[in-house]
Amino acid sequence: xxxxxxxxxxxxxxxxxxxxxxxxxxxxxxxxxxxxxxxxxxxxxxxxxxxxxxxxxxxxxxxxxxxxxxxxxxxxxxxxxxxxxxxxxxxxxxxxxxxxxxxxxxxxxxxxxxxxxxxxxxxxxxxxxxxxxxxxxxxxxxxxxxxxxxxxxxxxxxxxxxxxxxxxxxxxxxxxxxxxxxxxxxxxxxxxxxxxxxxxxxxxxxxxxxxxxxxxxxxx
Numbered sequence: 001x002x003x004x005x006x007x008x009x010x011x012x013x014x015x016x017x018x019x020x021x022x023x024x025x026x027x028x029x030x031x032x033x034x035x036x037x038x039x040x041x042x043x044x045x046x047x048x049x050x051x052x053x054x055x056x057x058x059x060x061x062x063x064x065x066x067x068x069x070x071x072x073x074x075x076x077x078x079x080x081x082x083x084x085x086x087x088x089x090x091x092x093x094x095x096x097x098x099x100x101x102x103x104x105x106x107x108x109x110x111x112x113x114x115x116x117x118x119x120x121x122x123x124x125x126x127x128x129x130x131x132x133x134x135x136x137x138x139x140x141x142x143x144x145x146x147x148x149x150x151x152x153x154x155x156x157x158x159x160x161x162x163x164x165x166x167x168x169x170x171x172x173x174x175x176x177x178x179x180x181x182x183x184x185x186x187x188x189x190x191x192x193x194x195x196x197x198x199x200x201x202x203x204x205x206x207x208x209x210x211x212x213x214x215x216x217x218x219x220x
Contacts, residue, residue, distance in 0.1 A: 001026060001027070001028050002026055002027050002028070002096055003028050003030045003093055003094045003095060003096075003097050004027055004029050004030065004094060004095070004096045004097065005029070005031040005033050005065065005067065005076070005085075005094055005096075005097050005098070006018050006021065006026055006031070006032050006033065006062075006097075006098050006150065007033050007097060007098065007099045007100065008032035008033060008034045008053070008056075008057075008064075009034070009043065009045075009057060009186070010034065010043050010046050010048045010052070010151060010187075010188050010193040011046060011100070011145065011148075011186055011187040011188060011191060012138055012143055012145045012179070012187045012189055013050060013072060013100030013101075013102065013126060013179065014100040014189075015056075015143060015145075015189040015191075015194060016126065016134070016137075016138050016141075017099070017100040017126050018032075018060065018098075018192075019127040019192065019193050019194045019205060020125040020126070021098055021123075021142075022194060023126055023193060024051070028176075029098075030062070030063075030092070030094055030103070031062060031063050031064070031065045031089075031094070032035065032056075032057050032060065032063070032064050032065065033054055033060050033065045033085055033097070034064060034066055034067065035063070035066075035067040035069055035078075035081075036050055036053075036066050036068055036069060037069055037071045037073075037084075038068045038070060038071070039070065039071040040071065042134060044069060044073075044161070045149065046148050046186045046187070046188060047149055047214045047216075048148055048188045048217060049147055049216075049217065049219075050216075051067075051202070051219060052163055052188065052190075052199065053218060055199045055201065055219070056195070057059040058196075059194075059195035059196050059197060059199065060106050060194050060195060060196075061196065062208060065085055065088065065092065067081050067082065067084075067085055068081065069081060071076055074159075076099075079114065081166070082114060083118075086114075086118045086120055087116065087118075088120050089118075089120055090118060090120060091157055094120065095119070095120065095144070096120055096121040096122070096123050097115065097120050097123070098122075098123040098124070099111055099122065099123070100125075100126055100133060101126070101127065101181075102127065102128070102129065102131055102134070102179055102181045103128055103131070103167060103181060104125050104181060104182075108117050108124060108186055110120075113196050120123075124186050124189055125185075126142055127163065128142060130175050131156075131178045131179040131181060132178045134178075135164075135169050135179050136166075136169075139164070139165055139166050139169070140154060141193060142191070142192065142193050143189060143191070143193070144149045144163065144164075144165075144189070144190055144192070144198070145163070145164040145187040145188060145189045145190065146161065146162070146163060146164070146187060146188050146190060146201060146203060146217050147160055147161060147162050147164055147168070147185050147186070147187055148160075148186055148188045148214065148215050148216060148217055149185060149186040149212055149214050149215070150160075150181055150184070150185045150209070150212065150213040150215075151184055151185070151211075151212055151213075152211075152212070152213050153211075154175070154176060154182070154183070154184040155172070155173070155176055155184045155185055155209070157206070157213040159185060159187075160206050160213045160214065160215040161203040161215035163209065164187050167190055171190075175206060178211065181199040186193060188217050189196060189200075199219070200219065200220035201217050201218060201219060201220050202217075202220045203215055203216070203217060203218070203220050204216035204217065204218045
């Protein structure tokens with residue numbers, strides 16, 4: 001049995017990858033790894049409140065392994081903290097870490113380099129699945145998510161706070177990837193097939209900060 005930790009962003013790609021792993025014979029998912037901006041108490045980049053990620057882990061029936069990052073955070077500090085969690089994974093008998101990356105080769109190669117010498121295998125369950133098909137599969141498959149972050153240089157700020165659903169995907173400009181893999185948008189999953197039940201949420205304040213538009217997601 002291969003014991004795996006899932007790199008958990010709180011978004012749709014992580015949730016869908018987790019579902020694929022759970023259906024893979026010979027694989028046991030043992031933990032969710034999430035990086036937090038400790039100053040803000042939120043997921044790095046997605047800006048999701050820590051409490052909501054804890055609720056996701058509860059619904060998924062998995063322990064959450066938080067990686068605490070200062071803000072601002074130098075890449076050397078990030079890599080040091082990730083090395084610590086890799087040592088923990090190896091010490092607890094895990095043999096792999098899975099990521100929700102879709103097609104960005106440089107990101108994949110970076111993750112592969114970071115795991116070299118750790119004894120942990122990098123896994124990419126969603127790799128090169130066509131993103132239009134993947135988005136449709138997620139929506140048809142019962143995944144529900146809120147758009148928490150938009151890059152206004154790539155997508156209008158009006159998309160922040162919307163549900164990731166068929167209408168959202170249909171209205172995206174042709175220059176925007178249906179899964180936002182180029183950083184156009186990020187999401188928070190409040191219901192998914194891997195959850196025991198939905199998390200009640202509502203959209204709060206929408207603000208622009210550090211060049212991005214963030215929609216605060218609140219527990220309802």
